[in-house]
Amino acid sequence: MIKSGRYFVPPLNDSSDFKELFKYLVSVGAGLPADQTGLPAGSWTPELLASTISRFDSNEAGIELRTVQHWFQDNDRGISTDNIHWLARVFGCDDPDAVSAWRVELSAANRRLAAKRRDKRRGQKLGAELSNGTVESVGTDVSGMGPGRADLVASKRIPGLAGRTEAIFSTHSSLGLPVIVFAAATALGLMSFSLNIHSVVFTPPNGMPKQVGFLWAPNWTIVFMALLPTYFAVLINLLKSWKEEWRPNLSKLIDPKSRSPSWAGRVAMASYAYWAVFGVTVAIASGFNWAETHLIPLLTGKAGNWAVDWGRIAIFRPDLISVPSAVVFSGFVFLLNAFGSYLFFTGLIVLYSVTDDFVDFVRRLGRSVTVEQRGFVERVGRSIMVGVFRCTSLGLVITILMKLQASFLLSESVDIVGWMAVDGLNAFRSDRIQFDKYGLGQSAPGHYYSFFCLIIIVTVFIVCAARIRAVLAHVGSLHRDAASRIPWLVMNGVMVLLTTTYILVGVVPGFTILLIVSFVVAAYFTIRPASGRQKSSTKREYDASV
Missing domain, CATH: 1.20.120 (Four Helix Bundle (Hemerythrin (Met), subunit A))
Structure with a gap:
């Protein structure tokens, strides 16, 4: 939706706190000038947002860049009432009705962030966060948000090998x-x-x-x-x-109320497959294969039933390459094979x-x-x-x-x-x-x-x-x-x-x-x-x- 030549996103009226809401609005480019196709032109940065707020005629004091940077960071800091007004003007595209609606939305989101901060200080969520190994784990409850929002508030770090x-x-x-x-x-x-x-x-x-x-x-x-x-x-x-x-x-x-796994959750659900691939490609196809077809023949001096190649030539031509050098070189080759094979199959x-x-x-x-x-x-x-x-x-x-x-x-x-x-x-x-x-x-x-x-x-x-x-x-x-x-x-x-x-x-x-x-x-x-x-x-x- 376009308002005053800018890309407008209406208030979502969900249960997001200020950090979640701000991250979502920045990611979709709310309040940015719209190009010919109706999409946001460019993307928000702390410098651009601070410059936009400081250019408002009634904002004589402007705003510090450090304050805006705090909004972009993953922390527990909220936003002041005055800055809610300026931010509502940005996301509301200076439309009076839209600005008023966004002031209500941002104020409610800021109160929810303060409530979460108080809960965290009381330790109500500390045990669950530590047990998952991240501040916000894959299992974070985002049922009240749409799937796109769920990905934005989910932890950037997915635990485990997957x-x-x-x-x-x-x-x-x-x-x-x-x-x-x-x-x-x-x-x-x-x-x-x-x-x-x-x-x-x-x-x-x-x-x-x-x-x-x-x-x-x-x-x-x-x-x-x-x-x-x-x-x-x-x-x-x-x-x-x-x-x-x-x-x-x-x-x-x-439907924004529809519940679905986030991308992080979908990756985590396949963790067993990643471990299975790791075992087969690294331990068996590379490690065991190298030991059986190169390491043991080189150490014993018997090529066995394997066809002679660059890795076993030291058995027959020690004048070209010594056995220790052949062991080290073949080990490096199969190490690269383990790395490449694992990433290929996990791909x-x-x-x-x-x-x-x-x-x-x-x-x-x-x-x-x-x-x-x-x-x-x-x-x-x-x-x-x-x-x-x-x-x-x-x-x-x-x-x-x-x-x-x-x-x-x-x-x-x-x-x-x-x-x-x-x-x-x-x-x-x-x-x-x-x-x-x-x-x-x-x-x-x-x-x-x-x-x-x-x-x-x-x-x-x-x-x-x-x-x-x-x-x-x-x-x-x-x-x-x-x-x-x-x-x-x-x-x-x-x-x-x-x-x-x-x-x-x-x-x-x-x-x-x-x-x-x-x-x-x-x-x-x-x-x-x-x-x-x-x-x-x-x-x-x-x-x-x-």
Whole structure:
């Protein structure tokens, strides 16, 4: 709503105290000048609010910046009667009736804050706060507020492993985590140069020479330098948009008295899943796997039934790298694997949590929404589904590269590039050049690990797609334009193509051609579904809906 060229929010008349109410009004931009689309232009800062209050003609004394800063801080300080008047003029957009209503609202909220402060001093809530480990825990009672308000007053710190993990993805910069992963992978690549195992041609006792250098392994280079950072960047952008834009806007479309879990509560409810992923990826897939396939063989000098790679080359070529150096380097590599694997699979949990949160909002909307609101819901659903598709398709490409490297180690080729080139030629020849069969009776952990990754990734995509599709059908689909239409056929087709490619890698001669085609198709359609026009139109659609 616009009053005097400013974005006006009517009094909520709920049970919020002053801090909660002020935080909400600042977050939505109440009292700020409105732009051409009707949305607030900019955002409130202590300096801007202090300057706005000081410019009122009747405010000769102005207001101190420190006083305004206290309002923005998480403390128990209230507000004076005079400042309530100035703040009511800001939020009331200098409309006499609106200013009067906001004076009543702010005064009541200030009294509720004073009552809470007295209760806290008596110790009535101290035990509950300390037992939850935070001043305001996930379980804080916000039943009297709308879901958007509940998120604003909920604690910024979510306790436990789930909260700490979600905080990593909630960073304001989408480049922070990807840069860390890329830098760590680059550092390992430089270390492999120093240790002289970046490129090593090894000739087994009964077999052909084979390139087992660290930089020749796509599951360690391409995955950690390109695919995993891209995955994290997409996930962080999706979560940021959901928490800061889509979720607050959806919450305004439902009944303010409706009770629903806050985002913090939804993350906390999945804490067992986070611990399960931690146990499997860190303790088993990385820790136990490193000890069984690298540490023990290096210490005993017996490679066992594992295919020789850069991590076990010290057993056969101590002139290149010593056993202690190989133990330390492989330990660093698997430490990065533990970090990357844990965040990758918890990222899938975040994708499901966002989908589950969206479905919960839309179900409570039902069919009572207007046409404009329904269009906004469809656009948000499309954006979430595109994010899920991007992340899961990148995940499938990662699993394909894992199996590709494992299959190469069991082949009879010198290097992976030549192996794939000869395999591609085999598709056009009646007589096979070589590699009629893959494997020398050895085993590679990448085969088994990648298979379980495939099952989990495909399951997450199917579940999220089915839930989003069902809930949009429940609310009533419009399909008014391409910006709101979800390309189900394209997404499902790419996932089927990537899954088929994974199954055929190292099994059917000529799989290289299918691999190249699937990677090109996946890259094209991973980029294509989302566009800048769609993102901006989502904002315009929301403005029309409210």
